[in-house]
Amino acid sequence: MSVEHEKQRAAEAAAELVEDGMTVGLGTGSTVAHLLPALARRGLSLRCVATSPQTEEAALTLGLRVEPFGSIDCFDITIDGADQIASDGWLVKGGGAAHTREKIVAAAAARFVVIADSSKRVTALHPPVPLELLEFGLAATMRLLHPVSLRDAPRSPDGGVIADYHGAVDDPAGLAALLGATPGVVEHGLFPPTLVADVFVARGDSVEHHNHAKSQA
Ligand SMILES: O=C(CO)[C@H](O)[C@H](O)COP(=O)(O)O
Numbered sequence: 498m499s500v501e502h503e504k505q506r507a508a509e510a511a512a513e514l515v516e517d518g519m520t521v522g523l524g525t526g527s528t529v530a531h532l533l534p535a536l537a538r539r540g541l542s543l544r545c546v547a548t549s550p551q552t553e554e555a556a557l558t559l560g561l562r563v564e565p566f567g568s569i570d571c572f573d574i575t576i577d578g579a580d581q582i583a584s585d586g587w588l589v590k591g592g593g594a595a596h597t598r599e600k601i602v603a604a605a606a607a608r609f610v611v612i613a614d615s616s617k618r619v620t621a622l623h624p625p626v627p628l629e630l631l632e633f634g635l636a637a638t639m640r641l642l643h644p645v646s647l648r649d650a651p652r653s654p655d656g657g658v659i660a661d662y663h664g665a666v667d668d669p670a671g672l673a674a675l676l677g678a679t680p681g682v683v684e685h686g687l688f689p690p691t692l693v694a695d696v697f698v699a700r701g702d703s704v705e706h707h708n709h710a711k712s713q714a
Pocket residue numbers: 524525526527528529577578579580589590591592593594595596599
């Protein structure tokens with residue numbers, strides 16, 4: 498079964514959670530690219546906010562209503578992909594360089610839902626961890642973050658420089674605290690388990706669904 502098929506199966510399963518009248522945060526990436534038509538096919542009245550110009554354009558083309566993030570201050574649901582999903586619930590995101598906006602939109606959601614193909618499941622997180630850095634003092638920030646490399650990618654829509662941290666990720670909470678406390682780091686791609694309500698991972702034709710809210714209850 499192809500990776501694209503798995504992405505589509507996970508996206509379609511998550512789209513079923515969305516109900517008429519909801520505010521919806523839309524992530525970024527090739528798995529979200531399968532979510533958008535699945536949402537559009539449902540024909541619901543939704544108010545969406547997109548985490549990237551690519552997602553916004555695709556959503557608008559499909560007839561979804563996309564609003565600026567300013568008119569909406571919270572979401573009923575946000576659905577997004579991930580680069581790595583660890584067994585302890587930590588995520589790495591930002592392979593598409595949209596992690597800053599993605600984290601804001603995930604944190605603003607009552608229910609943050611992750612969709613992925615089976616290759617994204619890992620026993621433990623591994624480098625790189627995506628970063629968005631401020632241009633001002635870039636060399637000094639990078640010195641504090643060693644080992645780090647600049648990514649050959651366009652700036653974020655907010656003007657940030659995209660980079661990747663290559664050090665160990667065996668203590669994600671400690672690393673998240675360190676990266677978050679480093680001046681010049683706009684955002685990093687480590688997402689804590691407390692942010693995540695549901696994970697849909699497709700394996701072949703079947704979709705595993707983990708509801709963290711229920712398993713933590
Ligand atoms: O974090 C992201 C973009 O910044 C994506 O969700 C992540 O890279 C997964 O992408 P894909 O669905 O294409 O595998």
